[in-house]
Amino acid sequence: MTKASVSPTCYLFTFEADPEFPTPRSGQFVNVAVSDDLTLRRPFSIAGIPAPGRFDLLVEMRGKGTRALAEKPIGSAVGVMGPLGNEFTLPEPGDVSLLVAGGIGTAGLRLLAQELRLGGHRIRTLVGARTSEGLLHHVLPSQAGDEEPSLEVATDDGSEGFHGTVTGLLKRALGEPDAPARVYCCGPPAMIAAVAGIAAKAGVPCEALLEEMMACGVGACRGCVVATRSGYKAVCSDGPVFDTSELVLEELVRA
């Protein structure tokens, strides 16, 4: 394991996978044994494949577990279960995909961005954060050589890019000619609910990568459910990627 600081609160870790670790697909995650003193592992999206047999995690310091991971010496062996969960639905050839990330949500879309670029798909990316310090667009695969301005950023406080939430950018993007045929999003629940609503109105299919507290990570404990139109679904095994038209959006954001 190696690590690099990519923002005041985030690290990019690169792990050497065990030989039998299958190649992860975008959307999938790993459940990581971050500390002996914690009852649960911590789930993180696979945020990139820098080379065969390796994978990245992009982790925001949120509490005890993420700090314990960051405090591990470089070179530590870390218990990792995965890859777990389902995958993003890839777009039709020729379609433009719109990736919408809020804060650390960038982590959940980074491997997708890599996959889409490798597959020759056209993508546009909207990245938002509360302040410029929280923006993580610089860890996304390089935009060099793109024909159109494929990356836009927004900050709530206006310290960088568009002054407002990323959904402001989204409304604009969906209204433009050559509008994206698919939306992928990851970020805080309120953002996902907003993005889902806008996409639905525009009639564009939208998938979201959701976060929920997890225990088993494999569908056994039923601890990580989210309300869908067909009942509660496990984020770890039925997700973490959900078609937002399936979600009960009112229950996504907690009072």
Add this chain to the structure above:
Amino acid sequence: MTKASVSPTCYLFTFEADPEFPTPRSGQFVNVAVSDDLTLRRPFSIAGIPAPGRFDLLVEMRGKGTRALAEKPIGSAVGVMGPLGNEFTLPEPGDVSLLVAGGIGTAGLRLLAQELRLGGHRIRTLVGARTSEGLLHHVLPSQAGDEEPSLEVATDDGSEGFHGTVTGLLKRALGEPDAPARVYCCGPPAMIAAVAGIAAKAGVPCEALLEEMMACGVGACRGCVVATRSGYKAVCSDGPVFDTSELVLEELVRA
């Protein structure tokens, strides 16, 4: 804080004390916040004063707490309560003192050995352990310049010094002319009970430094008691030094 390995299982730590930390006396201990993940602090004898404003701890790796202490980076700030507890009774001028230590019990007598030497008292030292690896006599103040052979060691397996327990050496020492007028001991309960018995038979006053699980360290919780002829006494505040004639020896060693 600095540390040095002094045996396969023991470290010698040296702490820079806070300015208001009183000068410790032999027998006293500190209660150390070794880890945020443990409910209790861990008590350790003050095992030396290498310079004013500093003190040593000699610590055997026994479980989670001692390992957590050893894993702290050199230079760490560590929460230390103390000095706590009572003190050894110093001998009359001219009297020979006999220090009997078993295993990590050497830690409990190291400051006493320093104090006695500084005070010009004559001391003899018996140090025992299960094997030569467990012997810690080499951390005691130098014996150089002593007239008589003042240090003897014993190992249960005969790998160094006398083949047998330190009590074998003790019996011999108490039988010799110019016999010690006082015995001080620290080590496993069974050793203390044996030493106490031998000293009592020889009519020599004997003090022991006892260990017991501790919570408060100041006499408040009544968690660390030992059975004495006048009822239960708190090791942390009535002790840790007890006149062995006061102890109910049968209750010292646990079934």
Add this chain to the structure above:
Amino acid sequence: MPDLTTRIGNLTMRSPVMLASGTVGYGPEYEGIIDFGVTGAIVTKTITLKLREGNAPPRLVETHGGLLNAIGLENVGLERFLAEKLREAARLGVPVVASVAGTSPEEFGQLAAAVGERDEVAAIELNISCPNVERPRNPVWSDPAAVTEIVSAARAATSKTLSLKLSPNTSDILSVAEAAERAGADALTVANTLPGMRIDIKRRRPALGNTTGGLSGAALMPVNLALVWKVAGHVSIPVIGSGGLADTGDALEFLAAGAAAVQVGTALFANPAAPAEIVKGLETYMEENNLASMDELIGMAREERRICTETT
């Protein structure tokens, strides 16, 4: 080689290390991850007559040394359990203990009859910490009369081995244990989770969607171990220990206290290899201490069978 074979009524297991209800789903979820080959048995998620959706999320919150869960007995219901899940579980090659919960003695009887007549079911665990039975003032799990009715109904419905899973949330577990034994239970699982809660100060709301949940994990272990000690000293049917055990040392404590078998639950989440490690660890312990069979291990910390007294 020491023999870890463990018998609970007619249930014969390769080892005393079982997997606790609700933490392994129906089994297949953990295929390829848990080494089922060495474990004694899987206890399935608790099955109810009808499918249950479970509680509103969040359903989990970590606590110091423990975990609170408020799953709300989400399960596929008896019908789908019998039609699909049971077959799938049986394929794992490890005995399957069906956990069931009813809202009345009759329902417990119905469930026991239905799962009991299936060959794939090696034994039945009756879960009486059921949230459906809303009796806040005198919950079923602390009411010997209610327990007598439930166990009697299940006993009349099946000849399969029956274990009643007790709750730690009672001041008088012995009366409940006695009632279960008299009514024909073959074993007692001691014990389930303790009610607990956390509050999310940022949201100023209970952290769990259901307000309270069940505390499991290492934090709970001393409580359930004391209950195993107490119950095993009082009844003559075997006791199965459950509550926070995570390694060989913990498992030895439960066995030494008098448990005939143990269940690993919450520890699976951090370490799915825990059951295999414990089995290996028990073998090593028995070898090093010249113990040939489980009988020599069980209750080894009990000098005599005595009732312990609580003290603070």
Add this chain to the structure above:
Amino acid sequence: MPDLTTRIGNLTMRSPVMLASGTVGYGPEYEGIIDFGVTGAIVTKTITLKLREGNAPPRLVETHGGLLNAIGLENVGLERFLAEKLREAARLGVPVVASVAGTSPEEFGQLAAAVGERDEVAAIELNISCPNVERPRNPVWSDPAAVTEIVSAARAATSKTLSLKLSPNTSDILSVAEAAERAGADALTVANTLPGMRIDIKRRRPALGNTTGGLSGAALMPVNLALVWKVAGHVSIPVIGSGGLADTGDALEFLAAGAAAVQVGTALFANPAAPAEIVKGLETYMEENNLASMDELIGMAREERRICTETT
């Protein structure tokens, strides 16, 4: 500056942060270590009529996230308490709550009368988790009738503020709470330790001299917090929260659940500065959230006063 003044009956405290019985001795043991100036009150070690030697050691064993103790109510007895300890405690300049335990309602009355007539005593805590009262099948702490007698006897004996300290070891704490309120208790301390044990596998014996002990510390917190939530939603007298709280966040959870004050116990051992840190932390929280007095803090996580249901 937010006002942390807290009133429980006639007991007025500078802050809601009290020191729990049994963890601060009689007070002076921690002089110069704990900042008594900011704490609300000291609750003394529980006093019994006669001196008690306490249990055989070992009396402590650390558990994952918690602590088991089996002190056995070692205390100097009423006489020496009144003659020496009380005077010494009163010198610390912080209200002294006398904790007492009897073996019968009469003894509780006698103790309440004796400590109640002393000016140094600001309030009385009745500890009914008393190991003396040996009723393994129906302990006093889960018997509303016994609680009624005890509280009534104490109530008749003194006009000082009386808080009854409940046990978490019951499946029906509401009936006990109700009984106490009706019998005249001014407050309820929720709650004491839970029975628990560990086994020393090397010695093949219970780790504690007394076999079982009381579980305290962070491991216990979710259990006692759920009880505070439940009880505070049910009675109209103030609830004092106790159980594992170690920092400002924990204290806020108890207050948000409905506690009018909190007690710091086991956390003192690792961090004697915890009470002062919590007082400071509460001030900061109130400032940042524009809360002027404790009333605005207490119960802030309760949408309405509702009874919660347990679930697994």
